[in-house]
Amino acid sequence: MCGRFSLAEYPESIVSALIGSEVEFVPRAEIYPADQVDVVFRGGSGNELASMKWGWERSFSRRPLINARSAEAWDRKTWSRAMRECRCIIPASGFFEWDENQPKGRRDKYRIEPAGEDGFAFGGLYEISPAGEMFMSILTTAPNPKLARIHHRMPVILDRDGYDGWLESGTREQIEYMMRPVHDNRVRLVKEMA
Numbered sequence: 001m002c003g004r005f006s007l008a009e010y011p012e013s014i015v016s017a018l019i020g021s022e023v024e025f026v027p028r029a030e031i032y033p034a035d036q037v038d039v040v041f042r043g044g045s046g047n048e049l050a051s052m053k054w055g056w057e058r059s060f061s062r063r064p065l066i067n068a069r070s071a072e073a074w075d076r077k078t079w080s081r082a083m084r085e086c087r088c089i090i091p092a093s094g095f096f097e098w099d100e101n102q103p104k105g106r107r108d109k110y111r112i113e114p115a116g117e118d119g120f121a122f123g124g125l126y127e128i129s130p131a132g133e134m135f136m137s138i139l140t141t142a143p144n145p146k147l148a149r150i151h152h153r154m155p156v157i158l159d160r161d162g163y164d165g166w167l168e169s170g171t172r173e174q175i176e177y178m179m180r181p182v183h184d185n186r187v188r189l190v191k192e193m194a
Helices: 012-019 080-085 160-167 172-178
Strands: 006-007 026-031 037-041 046-054 067-069 086-090 094-098 109-114 121-126 133-142 187-191
Touching: 006 086, 012 037, 012 046, 012 086, 026 086, 026 172, 037 121, 037 133, 067 094, 080 086, 080 109, 080 121, 086 133, 086 160, 121 160, 160 172
Parallel strands: 046 133, 067 133
Antiparallel strands: 006 026, 006 094, 037 046, 037 086, 086 121, 094 109, 109 187, 121 133
């Protein structure tokens, strides 16, 4: 988790709460690792929207680092500076998981959608390469009981009143509180047809 997410519908309330202006929107049913994604981060003049590549590139990994476990990120060299200084928000209309209780190759695919909201605001981390290229990674946390039936992780999903606190440098305790699993009533699981 989270290896694929969606921006099939525009999460207007999230984007307007973060940057207060309209953005050009192209629907994307599924976003894959290494795709370019619109991400909100705190720039010099306030919140900014930038296109970032999904996945940090590191010499020790053949694959991009698309996720960071929230419980470990503070103390891992790869993520610790970004946890303190470079947090971002990734707007999404949903994400996908495969039922890990089933055999590989035959796992049911689920789309996880917001219940009663127009999207999710994933908590993430970003970095800027020496060449100026921007990369992001999605933070994950333990699943809520509903998602735990199919998978052992879920993305950090931020509450609307926590957006500013997430993007500003808060205390570790404040940030950790924001990374708890969301309540079951905020997500809906939809089994994808094969």
